[in-house]
Amino acid sequence: MNMENAQTEHISKQFDVEMENIRSGVLTMGGLVERQLAGALHALGSEENIDLLTVVKAREKEINQMQVDIDHQCAQIIVRRQPAAIDLRTVLTISKVVSDLERIGDEAKKIARRAARLQGNDRLIKMQYFETIHAGELAQQALGRVLNAFARLDVNEAIAAYDSDEEIDIAFDVIMRQLIGFMMEDPRTISSGLDVLFVAKWIERIGDHAKNIAEAVVQIVMGKDVRHASLEEIKAELEQD
C-alpha cells in the first residue's frame, strides 16, 4: 500500500515537472517573440540605420527550433502520460499557442525587414509611420497581456486582450483610409505607401494571433471552446459559471 502510494506520487510529480517545463518553454518562446516584435517596432521608429536584421534572423531560427521542440514535448507527454482534464486541454492548446507565437515571430521578422528597406526611402509618409507604430505598440501590449494571462491562467486578463484586438483593427482601418488618400493625391507615394500598408496588415495579423492565444487560455481554464465567438457571447458564457 505504502509502496504504491509512493509510486503514484512520484509519477505525478515527474508529470508536473514535465508540464511545467512545457509551460516554461512556451513562455520563453513568448519572450523571444516579444523581443522580436519590439525590435521590429524600434526599426520602424528610429531614423538612424540600425543593423537589426542579423539579430532578428538569428532569433527567428531560435523561435522556429523552439516550436519544433515544444510540439515534440507535447506529443511525448500525450503518449507517455495519457493526460486528462486540464492537463490534456493544456497540452492540446499549447501546440496551437506555439504555432500562433511562431507566426507572430514571422510577421515581426517581415516588419523588421520592410522597415530596414523603408529607412533608405526619403519619400516616407511620415504621419502614417506614427499611426503604424502606435498600432504596433497596441499589438505589443496585447501580446504581453495574453502571455501574462497564460502564465497566470487568468481568464479576465485574456478577455481584456479581446478589446485591444478591436482597437488594433480600428487603427488598421484608419491607416488604410489615410494611405489611400495619400496615394490618390500623389502617385509618387504609392510604393512606400504600399510598404506601410503591408506593415500595418502584419501588425493587424499579430493582433489576431494574440487573440487566438487568449482564446486558448480561456479554453485551458474553463474547458470551453470560444473560438469564433463574439466578446459578448464569451462574457455571457463565463457569467453562467
Added chain:
Amino acid sequence: MQNKIIGFIFPVIVLLATFLVWIIGGAQWALIILLPCFVVYAFFHLIHLHLLRRWIASPLDGETQLPEGKGVWACILAELNIREQKHHGRNLQQQRTIGRFRKLAEEIPDGVIVLDKRDGIEWCNDKAQTWLGLDYAKDRGLSINHLIRHPDFMSWLTERPADGETPFPKTILLHAPQDSSKSFALFQLPFGESGRILIVRDVSDYEKAAQLRREFIASISHELKTPLTVIVGFLETIQDMEDENSKNASERRRYLELMQQQAGGMQRLVEDLLILSALESGQHSEEEQWFSSAPFLHQAHENAEALSQGKHEITLCEECRAELLGMYDELASVLTNLLSNAIRYTPQNGKIEIVFSIDDKNRGVITVSDTGIGIAKEHLPRLTERFYRVDRSRSRASGGTGLGLAIVKHVLIQHQAELLIKSTPGKGSAFSVILPAARVQNSSLR
C-alpha cells in the same frame, strides 16, 4: 488554598466514612456509600473536562477567558490561563515585529522580490509590483520568468556563477514592460538555503542623464566638425595653389576670409560654451549691484544698431525707469543675445522694438519683439535647449552658435527671472524677460 483543601478534604472524608461504615455495617454497606460518591466525583471531573474542551475549540484570539474551576481543576486552569496570556502577548509582539519588517521592506526605495529555489515568487513589495507589472495576489508561487520574459533576463537568472567566484555579481538593465522610458537595474543576492532576493532599482533618471550627455557630446562634436571641415578643405586648396603665380591672390584672399569666418564661428561657440559652463558651475565673475535701467537699455540699443548696420528699424520704448538689481554684464548679455536673435531672424527693413515696463505685480518686464519669421508652436518648449535649432542651415549661415538662448535661460535662472516667448510664424516673435519684484525699484514715480 481553599481549592486545595476542598480537593484534599473531600476524598479523605469519603474514605473515612467508608472505612467507618465498613467496620460497623460490613463491606456491602461500604460499597453502597462509595458508589454515589464515586458518581459525584466522576461527574465533577467530566464537567471540568467539558469546559476545557469547549475552551480549546474556541478561536485563539486571547479574548475567551478560561473558565474557573473547583478543586484541583482550579489550579490547572489558572496555570493554563497564565501560560495562555503569556503566549498571546508574545504572539502579538511577534506579529508587530513582522508587520514592522514588512513595512520596512515597503519603505525601501528599491523593489524587492524574494524567490524560492525554483524561481517562484515568494514575496515582493509594492514597488517591484508596479515597476515590473507583477501582481502579488495572483502571482504568488508563479515562476518569475513566466512573467518577465525578456530573453536576457532569463539567461541572467539561470546563469550560475562558476565555483570560486563571488556569487551573482552581475547586474542587468531592463525596461519597464508598460513604459519603455523607465529602466531598471536588477541585482540578485542569495537568500536562505537556495532562494534568492532580486533587488530592482529605478535608474531611469541616471539613464536619461547619460543619454543627454551622449547627445550633447554628439552635437558639440558635430558643431565643431562642420567649420573645421571647411577650414581644412580651404587649406588643402591653398596648398595646391602654392606653386602657381600671383594670379590666384584674390582668390586666395577670399578663401582666407571664408576660413576666418568659420574660425570666428568656432571661437564664438567655444566662448559661449565657456560662459555656459561658468554659469552652470555657479562661478560669478561679478557681484550683484543696483543699476539704472536707462543707460543699460540705451547701451543695448546702441549695440543692436551697430549689429544691424542700419538694416532694421530698432526702437527703444521706455514706459518707465527703474533701478535694477543683478549682474550687469550677464543681464546685458541676455539682452544682446535676444537682440542678435531678433536681428538674425528678421528680414531687412523689419522692425525690432525694445520695451521696458513694470507690470501690476511690480515686476520689471523687458520685451524684445520683432517682425521676423517667427517660430512654430512645437519648437517653443525646446527652444532653450543647447544646440536646439528650428532651422539648422539658417542658424549656422547667420552665425548662430545654438547656445544663445541656453545662456539666456541660465542667467535668468540665477536672477530668479522668467523668459516668456510668444510667437506667430510669419509675423514675428516677442521674448519677454520678467524680473522679480524684489529686483526692481521704480524710480520714475519718485
